[in-house]
Amino acid sequence: MADVMAEEARRASRVAQALDASVRTKALLSIADALVENESVILQENHKDLEAAKNMDIPAATLQRLKLKDGKIAQLAKGIRSLAEGEDPVGRRLRRTKVAEGLELEQVSAPLGVLLIIFEARPDALPQIASLSIRSGNGLLLKGGKEASHSNRCIHGVIVDAIERAGLPRDLIGLVTSRDEIADLLKLDKLIDLVIPRGSNQLVTHIQQNTKIPVLGHADGIxxxxxxxxxxxxxxxxxxxxxxxxxxxxxxxxxxxxxxxxxxxxxxxxxxxxxxxxxxxxxxxxxxxxxxxxxxxxxxxxxxxxxxxxxxxxxxxxxxxxxxxxxxxxxxxxxxxxxxxxxxxxxxxxxxxxxxxxxxxxxxSDGFRFGLGAEVGISTSRIHARGPVGVDGLLTTRWLMRGSGHVVNKDKDIDYVHETMPL
CATH class of the missing domain: 3.40.309.10 (Aldehyde Dehydrogenase; Chain A, domain 2)
Known part of the structure; x- marks a missing residue:
């Protein structure tokens, strides 16, 4: 089941990347509207989680993260709309080089591929992460904590319905509901490109020690x-x-x-x-x-x-x-x-x-307050992204070359010029 979800997310991400940027923008605006329209239903489901939490051994700090406070849905929608209004980050030209006469090379921004986000308590993280993944053209698998199961299922349903109406495949955003599937997902280093854990030191350390997939995040907030x-x-x-x-x-x-x-x-x-x-x-x-x-x-x-x-x-x-x-x-x-x-x-x-x-x-120190629209988390890593991780932290680069029959042939017949060209 875990590998099927990852494969579906990979295929959906490739579909999303190939679509015009306006479709991803439309999907984000659709999510923002849907969150506001379904606020009462979302809060009802969140209330179920809060009631169930009374019978769980949950720390006070976790309970604070679990509750969707007044105005939170409106704030989330505002951040998502801000993200939609920004420049499309996928395929952004970063560098152009004339390699030789008639042979041009460019470096462009590109999605990482498929992200796996494992988070505890905070249901407000789900729409933030989903929106950033959509904006950056990445496929996404989400695994929330059992303490927020009602909230997460509700919000996920609202989001996939919204993106489908906008023209994106539902499989782009997958919700993992079984705890047993986490171990299987962490083995899928050929299908999942990045894991971002959001939660306790214990959670982050466990994930870092049990996967070959690169892990981005922080264990402590001291x-x-x-x-x-x-x-x-x-x-x-x-x-x-x-x-x-x-x-x-x-x-x-x-x-x-x-x-x-x-x-x-x-x-x-x-x-x-x-x-x-x-x-x-x-x-x-x-x-x-x-x-x-x-x-x-x-x-x-x-x-x-x-x-x-x-x-x-x-x-x-x-x-x-x-x-x-x-x-x-x-x-x-x-x-x-x-x-x-x-x-x-x-x-x-x-x-x-x-x-x-x-x-x-x-x-x-927050993606919304930094003007990133939202964040998938805060990274204390010194490789790739650092600090609040927004859209740019979910992108890598690709090289695109355009020639007219050029061959290397041991570099005998090619005159390299390596001239920088305007973007």
Whole structure:
């Protein structure tokens, strides 16, 4: 069954690639309209999942991801329409070269092929991922967690009905419903081109260890905010609180706040901790801060809470902060708060993470907020895509050559010129 679904997705992706770009655009607009039109049905199915979850041993962070909050369907539709309005990314000419007289070569963007996305809880991920796959001409297999089974089946049905009305094959987007099929899918390295896991560290690690298919994603979301000695106190409070409280279960929520030691003596660290606690955050102390600030100790220097808890640590300089982030972070998203522009730029250059911010909440690390329309996930990999992965991260390239009977013949009779031609 798994191999049949993968083969169908491959065939459908080749059909989608060959169609005019306007068909994919029409399909996206059809999805956006269908989500809005079926909002009440989708929310009813989501409510079934939430009710069923009460009898499951599910962490609070997972429950937060499971719920489709007010306005979420409208936000998803907005992102999909934004994606539809953008330039078609498939077949975009990237380079043209005159190889020899009458022999031209061009490099164009192309879909990866077939994607397998395995995700936990978040039913809102399904339409985002499906839309990005359609825009990039890829076939898609989706496997959601059992806790979101009602929501996922409903949303998948809405999407495949919508793309079929627009002229795309239904098999382009497949939904895997059996947990047993995951192991079989992970063996299909000749049919599936990329696996993107979205979920716990345990899920990502398991997939990485059990497939030959390339895996794109991140295992941990251990994000930091460093508060410099020249930080604006008003910005410190608002950025730190937003980075933790806006959506504590998200992978881009801050898990550790580093204060320059001068912020302790000035009282800024204490005030910020008080502001966090007033917002419902439980504050723990790192090795240094536990003693200096009288805080209960954090579980470790690399702990991802995923809830309204945050670690605070004290450092003596920006250099120490950067070293701490590199030693204990997950290369996801890290931020500096400072009014010293030079220090801010230095931090942006030196911190080796997928997303690095100056005076901005870590919660901005998101495909929709970046203007990508949506995202299939956030990658901390250093190969191919990094950070929020939108359409461009789902594309590769192909080379197209046009000649008039040219042959190599040991390069005896060909005069190579390799001239760059205008796009």
């Amino acid at each position: 994000c930091h905010v460093y508060v410099d000695e020249k930080a604006d106190p008003a910005k410190v409070s608002s950025i730190c609180v937003d980075s933790k409280v806006d959506y504590p279960a998200a992978c881009n929520a801050v898990e550790c706040i580093l204060f320059h030691r001068a912020c302790v003596s000035s009282g800024l660290a204490g005030k910020t901790i008080a502001d966090l606690e007033a917002a419902g955050v439980s504050v723990r102390g790192g090795t240094g801060a536990a003693g200096e600030l009288g805080l209960p100790p954090a579980p470790s220097a690399s702990h991802e809470y995923g809830d309204l808890t945050v670690t605070v640590e004290v450092v003596g300089s920006m250099e120490e902060a950067v070293d701490y982030i590199h030693a204990n972070g997950s290369a996801h998203t890290d931020c500096i708060i400072t009014e010293d522009k030079e220090a801010g730029e230095d931090f942006l250059k030196r911190v080796d993470s997928a997303c690095v911010f100056h005076n901005a909440s870590t919660r901005f």
